[in-house]
Amino acid sequence: MDEKEFFSELEALREGRMRLSSSTLKERNDALNLVSDALEKNKDWIFSENRKDIEKWKDKLSESVLKRLLFDEKKLAGVRLGISDVVKLPDPVGKVTEKRELDEGLVLQRVTVPIGTIGMIFESRPDALVQIVALAIKSGNALILKGGKEAERTNRALFESIREGLSSSPLGSSFLIQIESHEDVDRILKLDGDIDLLIPRGSNEFVRKVMANTNIPVLGHADGVCSVYVDEFANLEMALEIVIDSKCDYPAACNAVECVIVNGKVKDAFLPMLGEKAREMGIVLHLDESARDVIDGAPLKDSDVGREYLSLEMNVVVAKSVEDAVLYIQKHGSKHTDAIVTDSIESWRYFSSHVDSADVFWNASTRFADGFRFGLGAEVGIATGKIHARGPVGLEGLTTYKWLLSGHGDVVSPYTSGVKKFHHREIK
């Protein structure tokens, strides 16, 4: 889209956003149902556009990526089910999270509201486009989104269908903008005044680039360097099962384990078990010197430390104590998800209070770090920052709040002079 066109759409978005942000839950749910119907109605066109994308890329992409790119009857059913799930979720906006009478008749409320405009940049999966639009509508947020270039035609068809569906909603569709080019992305990174939050989903390198090149707050994570620490008081069978699940359930996931930290006191017992199972599962182990005293494997190179493999490879290091393990995680982890396997409540207490990650798990697989598994109803992404939402982020992460104060002509000067005093009475 050229610059003039973009800014004219942006002007329309500013108006559409105001209407959307003050809409009722019913208006937003009705809009979601209209979107779902329009996708069903336009499905043949969407499928045919998707076949053209696949045709174009089929020699250049791996089979697993092509599988994610595919948008067929089954994927459509999935996204429509997703929309109806989002319709069923409670309204994330308009919730009163604090209510307090400051003085007689002067009532303060803190109420959740949409953030405003979200900028979302994501990779090839076209079903993600629909999911993101649904979450934005439900939470009352305007959305500027860019999908992966591999799904260009599919995304266009999906987006046009969504706008068509919204055209019969009183909310309209001007609160949605789809962009496609790198120039468009560079442009939105500069829109501090219009975009309130950026959510980039893609390669680590891409997310890091976004974070470094914008003053807009960014929600997400560049790295998912997760560890499992096997304590001296661990049930070793359990530890093995957790490590293997954390790696093998989905090795390319951000919540897959990349480093196993083994307490020195149990290394002689645990490492042979791990070595055997790793061979069986085809996991390549990168072992530090102390681990190589016990089993064979590739030596851990400096460049491997803190690496996110996203495949059937992982580091194995030996720690003297839980304190040592925590220091290792603080230094080489990415504040995403870290687990301890132990039967000692003292070890858990130390680990959970000192590991500074979004998710800290006890005797459970790192793969549980997920919005659906956490019961958040939906997942916007996983954030490793400290500000705003953290860990798996649900709809709540797309809201902020405002303070509403209602009085009867109340002025501050009598409080300044001491004639009046606040009584600050909480209202349930």
Next chain:
Amino acid sequence: MDEKEFFSELEALREGRMRLSSSTLKERNDALNLVSDALEKNKDWIFSENRKDIEKWKDKLSESVLKRLLFDEKKLAGVRLGISDVVKLPDPVGKVTEKRELDEGLVLQRVTVPIGTIGMIFESRPDALVQIVALAIKSGNALILKGGKEAERTNRALFESIREGLSSSPLGSSFLIQIESHEDVDRILKLDGDIDLLIPRGSNEFVRKVMANTNIPVLGHADGVCSVYVDEFANLEMALEIVIDSKCDYPAACNAVECVIVNGKVKDAFLPMLGEKAREMGIVLHLDESARDVIDGAPLKDSDVGREYLSLEMNVVVAKSVEDAVLYIQKHGSKHTDAIVTDSIESWRYFSSHVDSADVFWNASTRFADGFRFGLGAEVGIATGKIHARGPVGLEGLTTYKWLLSGHGDVVSPYTSGVKKFHHREIK
């Protein structure tokens, strides 16, 4: 401080931070009392250093700034009272804000934790230094702080006394660093990995500079361009009282009104009242053309629109409707605090749902926008961003959360394969 010295203090802070972030409430409250005692013990030294600062600056600064710079027996009593108030506040960390059993025996908790390290840069008031240190200790956050150069000797004396007090606490004092030079400030703006949140308090220009030159999240506000809208259904006596209080209670405050928007239907009745009172109070009015049809005053120049006067000056503009007033605020306000005066609940509903500011007030002075008046117990600052805390920010704004999951060897693969299902049962 030279670079080497700075990084050696930073190394110590990283360790001190870990100990602090996992400390008990009693340890933190004890530390606060030690700080308070040390200030009392060292007061003669602190007062004498303060006299040297004042001596140095007395010909260069206005009387009101010198008043803020003064640190005497009365100010000391104030900061010690402030510390004892902070001791009494409930623990902001360790609160369980969600608790859910995902499946039999697999329990998820969301627990509040300190953010980590706060970077605070503020202006001349030395009492602010003590207040900020107290809030940081209470919330378990490490702190890198820089005070104003005018209070250099006072701040050093205060800081040294605080460290002295903390030396007998098990928490130590290495989680606090004081910096002084501009080079130090430039250095901390780059410390993405160490500083989790920056809180700049000072001139608009300074805050904007910080925001533009760092990738660290910033909490605060550059501008406080607050409006009061006098609706067609306003009680005009009440409107006048609110406008005058919003301006005159403390004209230099960020929550003082800078623009009065008057509905056209009441301008003939309201503006003469406002004009007379403004003359009486010495307020200079900048009037748009429509307002000048009714009363005399300086014509509103383009460069005055959206201006933060911070003095006894303000703009007066006429709006056709509440919709019009909202659009004006969206365009020229700074998302800080905006008030409507009206007896119509419809006007309030429209105004409160469409004005996108942190604080939206009904029939009350903009000057109520304040952490103490809101009953937050303490005020870290006022934020106009949308992410994390918004409006007046209390101790809660210095916390984030982590997710703790505890299981009994739970792995994800049976859920992936469909053998097991989550039951997501909320635990009260």
